[in-house]
Amino acid sequence: MRRYCNFVIGFAVLASLLAGSSILAQSRQDDVAVIVNPQNQIESISSIDLRKIFAGEKRSWNSNIPVFVVVRAPQAHERDILLSHVLRMTESEYKQYWVKKVYSGEVPREPLALLSNGMQLEAVRADKGGIALINLADVKQGVKVLKVDGKLPGAAGYTLR
Amino acid sequence: MRRILAVWSVVGLLACACFAQASQPAQDQHLAGDSAQSTGSSDSADTIKALMQEVKELKARVAALEARQAQPLQEQPSSAKPAMAAEAMKQEGTPAEGQTTNPEPVTGLFPGIRMSGFGALSYKATDARPLEAGLLGFRNNLNSNFAIGDVDLFLTSHLTSKASVLSEVVFSENAEKEFEIDVERLLLKYDFNDYLKLSFGRYHTGTSYYNTVFHHGQWLQTAADRPLVVEFSDHGGLLPSQGVGISMTGRIPSGSLGLNYIFEYGSSDIHRPSIANPDVEIAENNGQATTIGLFAKPDWLQGLQIGGSFYHDRINPDGGPLHIGQSIGSAHLVYLTPRFEFLNEGFVVQHKVQETGQKLNTPAFYSLISEKFGEKWRPYFRYQYINAATQSPLFADVTLRHGPSVGLRYDYNDYIALKTQYNRTFRRQLPDINDLLLQLAFRF
Numbered sequence: 300m301r302r303y304c305n306f307v308i309g310f311a312v313l314a315s316l317l318a319g320s321s322i323l324a325q326s327r328q329d330d331v332a333v334i335v336n337p338q339n340q341i342e343s344i345s346s347i348d349l350r351k352i353f354a355g356e357k358r359s360w361n362s363n364i365p366v367f368v369v370v371r372a373p374q375a376h377e378r379d380i381l382l383s384h385v386l387r388m389t390e391s392e393y394k395q396y397w398v399k400k401v402y403s404g405e406v407p408r409e410p411l412a413l414l415s416n417g418m419q420l421e422a423v424r425a426d427k428g429g430i431a432l433i434n435l436a437d438v439k440q441g442v443k444v445l446k447v448d449g450k451l452p453g454a455a456g457y458t459l460r
Numbered sequence: 461m462r463r464i465l466a467v468w469s470v471v472g473l474l475a476c477a478c479f480a481q482a483s484q485p486a487q488d489q490h491l492a493g494d495s496a497q498s499t500g501s502s503d504s505a506d507t508i509k510a511l512m513q514e515v516k517e518l519k520a521r522v523a524a525l526e527a528r529q530a531q532p533l534q535e536q537p538s539s540a541k542p543a544m545a546a547e548a549m550k551q552e553g554t555p556a557e558g559q560t561t562n563p564e565p566v567t568g569l570f571p572g573i574r575m576s577g578f579g580a581l582s583y584k585a586t587d588a589r590p591l592e593a594g595l596l597g598f599r600n601n602l603n604s605n606f607a608i609g610d611v612d613l614f615l616t617s618h619l620t621s622k623a624s625v626l627s628e629v630v631f632s633e634n635a636e637k638e639f640e641i642d643v644e645r646l647l648l649k650y651d652f653n654d655y656l657k658l659s660f661g662r663y664h665t666g667t668s669y670y671n672t673v674f675h676h677g678q679w680l681q682t683a684a685d686r687p688l689v690v691e692f693s694d695h696g697g698l699l700p701s702q703g704v705g706i707s708m709t710g711r712i713p714s715g716s717l718g719l720n721y722i723f724e725y726g727s728s729d730i731h732r733p734s735i736a737n738p739d740v741e742i743a744e745n746n747g748q749a750t751t752i753g754l755f756a757k758p759d760w761l762q763g764l765q766i767g768g769s770f771y772h773d774r775i776n777p778d779g780g781p782l783h784i785g786q787s788i789g790s791a792h793l794v795y796l797t798p799r800f801e802f803l804n805e806g807f808v809v810q811h812k813v814q815e816t817g818q819k820l821n822t823p824a825f826y827s828l829i830s831e832k833f834g835e836k837w838r839p840y841f842r843y844q845y846i847n848a849a850t851q852s853p854l855f856a857d858v859t860l861r862h863g864p865s866v867g868l869r870y871d872y873n874d875y876i877a878l879k880t881q882y883n884r885t886f887r888r889q890l891p892d893i894n895d896l897l898l899q900l901a902f903r904f
Contacts, residue, residue, distance in 0.1 A: 347759050350762070356757075357654060358651065358654055359651070359653040359654045363652065363653045365621045365622055365651070367621070372511055388798050389798070389835070391835065391874055392798035392799075394874050395798070395874065396798065398576075398680070398903065399673070399680055401576075401616065402576075402614060402675060402677060402680060403672065403673050403675070404626050404645070404647065404649070404659070407616050407617075407618045407624035407626070407649070408574060408616060408618060412511055413511070414511060428621070
């Protein structure tokens with residue numbers, strides 16, 4: 300009887316662990332990666348520089364290539380991560396911010412907002428200065444994933460999740 | 461006992477399985493959201509229209525790229541080890557032929573001219589005695605009236621990845637309720653990098669922070685009017701607000717201090733109406749003007765900006781006998797976040813009369829604080845101060861003016877704002893003025 304109970308309990312614990320690891324793997328797939336064009340020399344970016352780029356304050360890479368910022372349209376997961384983790388603004392504040400930014404003459408236009416991650420990938424592939432946030436599961440060939448504060452998506456402590 | 465254990469085990473397994481599946485609907489939700497947004501999730505029809513246009517352009521570009529590719533891209537399935545997958549993608553290195561990107565073709569994403577605009581309807585009631593000039597579209601010699609003020613058409617065009625054109629054309633309402641067209645800004649801009657950005661044309665001078673940020677759109681500023689010292693010179697302001705020439709700006713390598721510079725060299729021809737007498741206007745006949753500025757935007761406090769500028773030119777008011785060296789020093793401390801606004805600027809305008817050697821200093825400042833409550837309400841408080849010498853050849857109509865303004869801004873949505881504001885102005889040897897301003901400001 301005791302042997303049978305131990306077997307059942309052990310089986311339940313094992314199943315729980317498997318389920319937990321499945322959840323963890325799923326959440327890592329939900330990490331948002333920072334992608335750039337492969338020709339960009341950069342390998343890692345700090346969260347401060349990431350904010351500056353998506354806020355239009357840093358507009359050229361060190362190689363003098365203009366930064367080409369691509370974002371997702373409202374209500375996408377990547378857009379939520381951009382607003383909540385990178386810029387710390389609401390959607391309305393984001394819109395007002397860019398109206399003021401463009402109007403002040405600092406930037407010629409707001410970041411290009413695209414409707415799908417596939418379009419984001421194409422845009423970043425097409426422009427040497429391209430940068431975008433994209434769900435890790437949607438990352439495909441032809442772009443480079445940057446470390447953020449020294450960590451790649453999926454790693455423990457990665458901030459864009 | 462055996463049955464209980466068996467049932468408990470089955471229930472436990474089922475719970476685990478359900479929990480494991482829990483993240484799947486969330487992901488599905490994202491996908492659903494992705495597809496749903498194409499059917500109009502955006503709250504703005506024009507945004508959708510613009511995005512759809514961009515979709516078409518991108519599709520065309522993708523088709524062109526695919527046609528040029530020698531080998532089709534092999535899509536890598538996402539790995540169970542995402543970090544390794546990311547590393548593998550990074551090591552892919554050089555993209556396929558056709559993806560070699562010259563920045564110029566990307567400008568195909570931004571054809572044509574983008575236009576936006578700002579407008580406002582204002583109502584002003586005042587008890588000024590004697591009545592002052594009705595500026596900003598308000599009629600002279602009336603205690604209360606409506607005005608449109610400035611209708612601002614703002615155009616930008618992205619020429620290449622580094623070059624763009626900016627144009628701001630303003631239709632200004634005068635006291636006779638007629639509109640005058642003025643090209644407020646027309647700039648060909650070329651950004652070499654973050655350290656050197658050049659602009660050629662007509663610009664708003666860097667004599668004040670306010671002048672470089674808020675320009676003519678009433679909707680952009682929290683308050684219903686500009687502080688008098690930074691009001692546009694053709695509306696009675698004290699500073700030379702416009703110039704024609706070259707402007708340079710950029711970052712200075714300074715680490716987390718975030719230093720930036722401004723340099724402007726150009727000419728201007730300021731015509732400043734008297735705020736006391738609507739029939740008087742002074743043509744300053746400005747010579748070449750130089751502005752240098754420095755400001756810091758430190759990384760350690762996002763939204764903070766500290767800086768200052770120095771402006772110098774020579775003026776010959778109304779072509780008369782006086783030739784005056786005009787120097788303007790300014791300093792600002794600004795803390796600006798989406799919810800909190802704290803603007804502080806101080807100025808000293810010095811006029812040195814060459815013929816007599818007389819120096820006349822006009823100190824001025826304003827301070828504005830506001831905080832957003834909820835998503836729509838933003839109360840604000842402002843205090844402004846100007847102390848011009850009564851014998852000043854340019855600001856004799858201003859003399860001493862100071863006083864508070866309190867107001868409330870209500871953002872109906874992302875495009876329309878309602879503002880109400882009360883100003884009290886104390887003057888030297890003249891009765892105090894009480895103003896009530898109501899404003900409907902919008903962008904389009």
